[in-house]
Amino acid sequence: MKVHHPTTLDEALAAVEAGAVPLAGGTDLMVEVNFGHIRPDHVVGLRRIGELSSWEDRRIGAMVTWRTVETKGPKAYAEAARTVGSPQIRNAGTIGGNLGTASPAGDGHPFLAAVDAGVELVSRRGRRVLAWSDFFTGVKRTARQPEELITAVVLPERLPMRHAFGKVGVRNAMVIATVCAVVTRDEDGATTAAFGSVAPTPIRAPRAEEMISAEPKPTESALAEFQRLVSEEVQPITDHRSTEAYRRHAAGVLARRLLERCLR
Amino acid sequence: MIITFELNGAPASARVMAPVSLLDVLRDQLGLPGSKNVCEQGECGSCSVILDDEVVCSCLVMAGDIEGSTVVTVEGLGEGLNPVQEALHRAGAVQCGFCTPGIVVTATDLFTKRPRPDDDEIKEALAGNICRCTGYGAIVRALRGLAEVER
Numbered sequence: 425m426k427v428h429h430p431t432t433l434d435e436a437l438a439a440v441e442a443g444a445v446p447l448a449g450g451t452d453l454m455v456e457v458n459f460g461h462i463r464p465d466h467v468v469g470l471r472r473i474g475e476l477s478s479w480e481d482r483r484i485g486a487m488v489t490w491r492t493v494e495t496k497g498p499k500a501y502a503e504a505a506r507t508v509g510s511p512q513i514r515n516a517g518t519i520g521g522n523l524g525t526a527s528p529a530g531d532g533h534p535f536l537a538a539v540d541a542g543v544e545l546v547s548r549r550g551r552r553v554l555a556w557s558d559f560f561t562g563v564k565r566t567a568r569q570p571e572e573l574i575t576a577v578v579l580p581e582r583l584p585m586r587h588a589f590g591k592v593g594v595r596n597a598m599v600i601a602t603v604c605a606v607v608t609r610d611e612d613g614a615t616t617a618a619f620g621s622v623a624p625t626p627i628r629a630p631r632a633e634e635m636i637s638a639e640p641k642p643t644e645s646a647l648a649e650f651q652r653l654v655s656e657e658v659q660p661i662t663d664h665r666s667t668e669a670y671r672r673h674a675a676g677v678l679a680r681r682l683l684e685r686c687l688r
Numbered sequence: 689m690i691i692t693f694e695l696n697g698a699p700a701s702a703r704v705m706a707p708v709s710l711l712d713v714l715r716d717q718l719g720l721p722g723s724k725n726v727c728e729q730g731e732c733g734s735c736s737v738i739l740d741d742e743v744v745c746s747c748l749v750m751a752g753d754i755e756g757s758t759v760v761t762v763e764g765l766g767e768g769l770n771p772v773q774e775a776l777h778r779a780g781a782v783q784c785g786f787c788t789p790g791i792v793v794t795a796t797d798l799f800t801k802r803p804r805p806d807d808d809e810i811k812e813a814l815a816g817n818i819c820r821c822t823g824y825g826a827i828v829r830a831l832r833g834l835a836e837v838e839r
Contacts, residue, residue, distance in 0.1 A: 425689055425705050427752030447753055451730055454748040457707050458728035464707050469753035491742070510816020511794070513730055515742040516749070597815030598731055 428468040433475050433575070436468050437548050441571045444468035448487060448521030451513050470573070476520070482579035483544075486520025493519060493532075498579070500606045501535045503589035507604075508532070510597045520574040523559070526566045526625075529601045531591065533560070533626035537618035538606040539583055544576040545569075553578055560625035584608035584616070586686035592674045602666045603658075603674045607682035613640050615686075617679050622658035622671050629657040632679070642687065650683060651676040691755045695720075696764025702751060710749035711735045714761060722762035722789045733817030736790040737761050743797045745816075762789040765796055771834055772796045779830030783821035791817050795831055803838045810835070 428444055430436040440446055445464040447453055448471070456462045470476055476487035479496070491514040493505035508514050508522075508531050522532045523543055533556075535541075542553040545568055559567050568574060587608040593599035604620040615637045617629045632653035639646045660671035692701045695718065702713045709728075714720045714737070723746055724734035730745040737746040738760040746761075769777060772795045782788050791814065798805055798813040805813065810831045819827065 425707065425752060427689065427691075427704070427750070427755075429753070429755045447750055450748045450750050450753070451745075454709060454750060455729045457750070458709065458747060467707065467750065467752060469750070469755075471753070472756075509730065510733065511813060512733055512736055512743050512745045512816040513748075516739075516744045 426466050429472055430468065430470075431472045431474070433473055433546065433573070434548075436470060436473055436573060437546065437571075439468040440573055441548055442466075446470060446524065446573055448518040448524065449489065449516035450521075451509065451517040452521060452525040452527075470520075476575060482581065484519060484577045484579070486523070486544075486574045486576055487518050488520075490514035490517050490519070490522075490532075498535075498583055498587070500538070500587035500589040500608070501532070504531045504535050504591075504604070504606070507589075507591050507593075507596075507599075507601075513598075519577055523566070523574050523577070524568065526560055526564050527600075528563055528624055528626075529604070529621040530626070531601060531604055531620065534604055534606040534618040534620045535587075535589060536577060537626040537628055538587065538608050538616045539580055540616075541580065542578040543574060544578055545572040546575045547572040551575075556626070563624045584610040584614070586610075588682040588685040590678045590682050592678060600665065603660075603671050603678055605675065605678045605682060607679055607686055609683065609686035613637050615683065617654060617683070619654075619658055619675055619679075621665075622660040622675050624659075627658065629654045629679070631657055636683065642683070647680055647683065651680040654679040689752065691752060693754045693756060694758040696760055700759075704752045708751050709747045710737070710739075710751045710754055710759070711746040713751040714746060714759075720761050720763050723793075724786055724789055726786070730816075731818065732787070732790070733794060733814075734787050734790040736793040736817065738793060738797055743794050760793075762793050765792065770796060772799055772831070775830040775834040776827065779826050779833065781823065781826035781830040783819070783823045787817060787819045787821075791819070791827060799831075799834065799838070804835050805831070806835070807832060 428439040490505040490508040543559040591604040636650040655672040655676035726734040
C-alpha cells in the first residue's frame with residue numbers, strides 16, 4: 425500500500441502517470457473500497473494541493489468541497505450543493521470528485537450543463553478544457569485519460585441573469601435524485617434547461633429551450649408546452665429508484681416550476 | 689506504510705497495509721471503539737469524527753491519506769461530559785445508544801461553531817446522523833434546550 429501526499433500538482437501528476445488512483449474527498453471511492461469492489465494499493469491524495477482548492481473568479485478548483493459551493497457558489501450551484509448528501513458528505517466531497525465519478529445522478533452536473541461550463545484536465549503533457557458535453561461520455565464514464573487529473577471547473581465569462589436548481593427525491597438529506605434540474609433565463613429571454621438522473625449523462629432539452637426562448641413573456645400555454653417538450657426530450661429509464669414515466673413527468677413539472685421561479 | 693497524525697490532541701501513528709478507512713484504524717488499531725461502524729457508505733453518521741476542523745464520516749476517509757491531519761473522536765471531546773453530552777443525558781435522548789457517539793460529535797461541532805443554533809440549524813446539522821430507533825424528538829429537544837441556555 426502506497427499513498428502519496430503531494431503538495432504540488434506536478435508531484436500529483438507524476439504519481440497518476442505512474443498508476444496511482446486519484447483520491448479527492450473519498451465519499452465515492454471509499455464506498456467502493458468498503459464494499460470490496462475495488463482495492464487500490466497505489467493512491468494519490470489530492471487534498472494538500474493548494475492550487476486545486478483555490479477558487480478564482482470563474483475558475484473553481486477541483487478540490488473545492490460542496491460545503492464551500494453551498495456557502496459561496498452562484499445561486500443555482502449553491503442550491504445544488506445544499507442537496508448533496510449530508511453535512512458530513514459536503515464537508516468531504518468535492519466538485520472534482522463528483523465529475524470523476526460522473527454518476528448520471530450527480531447533483532452538480534445540471535448547473536454545469538445549463539451554463540455551458542468547461543472541465544479542466546491536466547496531465548504532464550499539457551492542459552485542456554473540455555466542454556461539459558464532451559467530458560461526460562456515459563454512465564460513470566468520462567473523457568479523462570488515465571494520466572490526467574481533473575483540476576477545475578471553468579464557468580462562462582458571464583452567467584445568465586436568473587438560474588434555479590431543483591431536485592425530486594424521497595427525503596431532504598442523503599438522497600440520490602430521482603430527477604434534478606437547473607433552468608436559466610437571461611435578460612433577452614434566452615433559456616436553458618439541464619437535467620440529471622434522466623439519461624446516461626447530464627442532458628439539455630434543446631427543443632424546449634428554443635421554444636421558450638422565443639417567448640418574451642411566456643403565457644400559460646407556452647409554459648405548458650415547455651413542460652411537455654421537456655417530458656418528451658429527457659431519456660430516463662425505469663430502475664429501483666423510479667419509473668421512466670414518473671421521471672418524464674417529474675422532469676417536465678420541475679423544469680416548468682424552475683422557469684416560473686426565474687420569471688418572478 | 690506508517691502514517692502519523694494528531695489524534696485527540698496527542699501525536700498518533702498507525703501502520704496502514706491496505707486501503708482501509710480511518711474508522712477501521714481507530715477501532716481496530718488505536719483502541720478507540722467510540723466511533724461506530726454501521727453502514728460503511730456515509731449514510732448513517734455513526735462514525736462521525738472531526739477531521740481538520742470539519743465533521744466527516746470516518747468510514748469514508750482513507751486512513752493512508754490522513755498524514756499530518758488532526759482527528760478528534762468522541763473519546764477526545766474532553767474529560768467527563770461536555771455540554772452536549774450533558775444535555776442529551778438530561779433529556780434522556782438515547783434509546784439503544786448506537787447512533788449517540790456520532791450525534792455527540794456532530795452536535796458538539798455545531799455548538800462549537802454556532803453556540804445558539806435554531807431548530808432548523810439543529811435538524812440540518814444532524815441530517816446525516818440516522819437514529820434507527822427514530823428518537824429524534826428527544827435529541828432535538830435536548831439540543832434546543834442547550835441552545836436556549838446559551839442564549
